[in-house]
Amino acid sequence: MSEAMKILFVEDEEALGMVVSDSLRSRGFEVDYHTDGESALQAALENRYDVLVLDVMLPKMDGFSMAREYRKSNRSTPIIFLTARSQTEDVVEGFELGGNDYLKKPFSMEELIVRVKSLAGCALNQENSELEECFVGKYKFSIQKQMLELNGKVKSLTHREAQVLHMLFEKRNQVLERKQVLDQLWGDDSFFNARSMDVFITRLRKYLRDDPSIQIVNIRGIGYKLML
Known part of the structure; x- marks a missing residue:
């Protein structure tokens, strides 16, 4: 360091x-x-x-x-x-x-x-990421600044919220396996960590709800899919 x-x-x-x-x-x-x-x-x-x-x-x-x-x-x-x-x-x-x-x-x-x-x-692996900003539907997602912006309104994300959204975006329109996210961000796929991940998915759905074209779909028993 x-x-x-x-x-x-x-x-x-x-x-x-x-x-x-x-x-x-x-x-x-x-x-x-x-x-x-x-x-x-x-x-x-x-x-x-x-x-x-x-x-x-x-x-x-x-x-x-x-x-x-x-x-x-x-x-x-x-x-x-x-x-x-x-x-x-x-x-x-x-x-x-x-x-x-x-x-x-x-x-x-x-x-x-x-x-x-x-x-x-x-966890955001900023040094190796080619992306600094991207569009999630109509939202501008600043990965390093950990912010979502739509129509001039800015929503600050926590570090973990940005991590989860970044992983969903990288696998957009594909299934992101729950175990992959839990192992990479939480360290293991224990019951408690799985419950906490569900909380973060719920938060992200709330943050993205002003663009109805965006869906985070639960693929039962496997993971989630960010559909754009």
Whole structure:
């Protein structure tokens, strides 16, 4: 990394927080560590970070509430939730609030680092992509800026939303296999990751609904097809 990735890390269990922070710093990351949601939200709004890593259960303001407030002014910086909770409803809620990934405790540092790097800039593969902008139906899709534009109205996408739309566009009018997306963007095709992908597909359908010629069709048991 020519410039260290900057991470906002929020964890109220200080022993764990210090271990993870020190481990990330030892591997070349710049880490801003907080133990409560209120101070972390203030830092997030005042500084630029490449990734936010948020524990869900936090004092003063929980991770979900913090993400909800942060997304009002920033839709693009990736968010990873850390939690011991494993209920499907919690996973879905996290993604609906604008989360990009979900890591269950206990987790390995290697797994966290892989996910941070992926979200911070690898998955769109911008260096190898010949496309910077394309048209998805009537929408102009800026891949690197992560924006959709139609009739002068601009919609900012999260990093993961842009990733999924980019993969759908590359396979437009063909079937994009669910397993391919899950393996490439989420790391595996587990049940929880599959549910989170469904949330992102639902979001993209909503964003693209002003052009009725666009359809994202569910190919049952296989994947999705972006029809233009």
